Amino acid sequence: MLTTSAFKPAFWLANPHAQTVFAAKARPMPRLSPRAERLELADGDFLDLSWIERADTPAEAPVVIVLHGLTGSLDSKYARGLLARIDAHGGRGVLLHFRGSAVPNRLPRAYHSGETRDLAYVIDHVRRTYPGAPLAGVGYSLGGNVLLKYLGEQGERSPLACATAVSVPYDLAACGQAIKQGLSRFYQAHLLAGMRAVVRAKQAAGVYAGGVVLPELDGLTDFASFDDAVTAPLNGFVDAADYYARSSSRGFLGAIRTPTLMLHARDDPFMSPSVVPGEDELSDALRLEVSAGGGHVGFVAGDRLGRPVYWLEQRIPAYLRAYLPGFEPRVAASVVPTP
16 A cells, blocks of 8 residues: 655754754664674674563563664664664564674675575574564664565565564665765765775775775765675675665565555655655555655654654554554653653
């Protein structure tokens, strides 16, 4: 189903750039007390998880797996805000740090928009750890693309009860072109700086010592050139075009059978409105809510006094409650996001 979102921007944040930057930078950091877990992988690498849970949370409580965006981590305010709301609803929240996102990983390959095998491994790990718990997934931007692609690959076999994907780059090639235009170039520069920093940290750690030759990173000034020179060859793709074609979630939407909410703003400065899928591309399990405003992972509304309201942290839990038994607001929450 394709429908209009109920989201309305705060009157003082009507601009998409204001929405995007305020949510990411100006918002106070939500407080959390995470528990770290490292999963050793069969290929010699590892994945880091950050759990938000309480000592008295029952084993059968719902588990919500959160997937961050490009260059994201537990320090991403959208992830922290949602994890706090998951805790406030009696669930367990777990953030998957994609390999190489928080600390340098051991192998030349890292995460990318189409990497679903690590997500599948983490889901299996959570199911083994809490076999009686219903599971859900929430992904933001790149993480949303990974989640939707995974759901499409799994089809009827998906172990998730429901999912939510926010500000997804459904068509990676088109998004790479859109973010090169106008003020959006500043986002591209910021993200590429983070991507280059990840590669340099791995170079310093000797990860590429086994014969991997990379070009001068400062010369890679857009996503296409970076993905052509780094992402594609290190992850088994022919080139950037092959990576985009095989990893874009748009081609997997029709195969999704898990109830899934997709939230998107037409003014998202990371992409053009043309990337929004049409009704005919959506399976019956999908609900795509599109708002006129909201920016990229912004969606900051306002209360009657004009104070910021982080609308995603209302809409997403409301959707999860419909599919996760026991996912209800606690009488009192000890982990509360900073207003």
